[in-house]
Amino acid sequence: METFKAELARPTFVAVRRWLDAFHGRGDQPGLVLSGEPGRGKTHLLAAAAREITFRYGVGVRFVEFSHLIASIREGYDRHVGEARLLGPLVQVPCLAIDELGKGKGTDFETAILDEIVSRRYNAHAGPLLATTNFPLRTARARRDNDSLSTNALPTLAERLGDRVWSRLQDSCVFVEAVGDDFRVTRGRG
Template sequence: MENLRIKAEEAKNGQLQAVNSDGSGQESKPDYDCPKCQDQTGYLKIQDGFEVWVRCSCVEWRRVQKLMRSSEITDEFKKLGFKNFRIEGKPELIQGAYECAYNYFQSFRDIREQRQNSIALLGQPGTGKTHLLTAIANNLMHKKHVGVQYFPYVEGFNDLKDDFDKLEEKMGRMKEADVLFIDDLFKPARGKARATDWQVEQAYAVINHRYLNHKPIMISSELQIDQMVEIDEALATRIYEMCKDYLVLIQGDKFQLNHRLEGMT
């Protein structure tokens, strides 16, 4: 109780210091993220005749903001959700991918500790794989307060190569994140998968750690599982075993499936 009163006094003092802070003799109005508690994460309330310190509802909001900042998801991707993913008039494969992603999010709490606790959306580019997985990530952070680490395969490995001093630290974050989202795994260039020995070695180290510790992954890739097997069988089979309950392969007429080509025919 004494600690709560000390915190309450600190909150009051912080409010007093805001007065006349501009030296004008006039009371200034500080710009708080949360006017309710004035960024103290709590406030005094009379309860049963006593002053008690009550935790502010903004604590949950602050937790979400921290998760979003640490996720490395871009501001543009933070706008992607299930509601702005269009399925009307789309082929059944796209609708099926949407349903799989939404069901995964809804079931996450129940499957999180299981072996099949992950999801993979595979197949042709432009079909919304990244959008759907980002929708899962955003909803996990906002609604379930689960941390997600975003790793775009091509840009991510370029960054790792450019900053070897922080390689261990970055790999550690990927291994230990609540959920790891690898976007465009083995992204092909000129028809050939990007999969150097070093990239495969690092990817295996991360995936194997998460596999052994039942930590969920979310994977998007243009490659099918059998094509990943040709790159590294141990890595591919771990991904398959983790994702097989929530795995969608999107393959067909690119003019029907690729939303960026919509209207060309």
Template sequence: MEWHEGWRIVGDPSTGHAKAELLPMPTCAFCGGVGRREIVLNGVTRAGKCRCQRVVDRVALFNIAGIPARHAKCSLESFDQSLPGAKPGWDTAKSWLDRFRPDQEGQGLVLSGEPGRGKTHLMVAVVRELIFRHGVEVRFVEFTHLLSRIREGMDRGDGDATTLTPLVKVPVLAIDELGKGRKTDWELTIIDEIVTRRYNSGGVLLATTNFLFRPYRPEELRQIQQARERGGASLAHGALEQLSDRLGDRVFSRLRETVRFGGVVGEDYRALRSVK
């Protein structure tokens, strides 16, 4: 459990999601707790939301983001940068965030690396900052869940408006494990549709992937090899497969135009934990 000014995040077992909660705060001195107040600007009086409502709105935004409960503690602060190779991933996430503007179009971020390197932790940390620092609406989805939800919706006869449009319209879409799955023609069509429509509308895409966006550099291969030897981790499934092969050239080239790719090499935390 973590505490911040006015809010905290907990895992909610009943929904399986991370949940933000408002903490008791002293009564607002500006609005007396009503949430609205009159502001006089250049002699004109206007009623508007009081600034104390910002935290209320952001807690609500967090609670529709769909972050799994198991990631409730993931923040930039809680990411262990001391493990070899973990710092570059953290730096990538931090520098992307520092450049983020709420009105930016495209320029998303894809974090690539083997399983267990903390990619999802970093992406959830980014999502949290986008919500609490910038008040941006974000939707977090796991790639395979996303596909099965769309398929179920289509099987029920739901139209585009309920299946795909919400994923296209949300200002920031965060996809965990992009490219995972069987790679059927149907799956490729769906991901093409989402990426292309978001590309056209200027939406920001965040993603993690176990697949490579470029071949490893020799020093990265060395680091991975060393981590494997220390952690006893086996060669991760698909570790050397390219994202372009998983998604097709068309989708991959759209991604290349609209996202920044970052490598998360690091140690395999899960493997390390299991040998301790």
């Protein structure tokens, strides 16, 4: 019970809860991007949010992991499946949840596919994009200056995704930094 109370007060949980409470599901519904280091509970919260969108709001959600998504699209192209069939469902679904956005090698193919999906959804007001990522929202220097956050050598999410995708996400999403300890390390400690 105490653990659950602590969870309810956790800043990342509160931010996602606030986003869900304001959910209206219309075309201008803001999306949600959870950024943070490994083990901060991002995938856990993304799945919980997708579940609430489905059951409480009755809005369809497609949940995908970024590198699987890229691999399946590449495989589809190799089999000469048409682009409309490959990308259509990702563009048309009312809510698209992408776990581990930007993961992979950062190839031109990955960037181009993400650009297609994000731009088309943005232009069509298709509905919110939800995502998690390990890529930080701020630079390592800015993070170092704020000593509550640790540093890492990753590029920022903006650098990773490129200007076109980043511009659209900034206009259409709420950004939340998943802070705190790594659950994988702390769980089991009293």
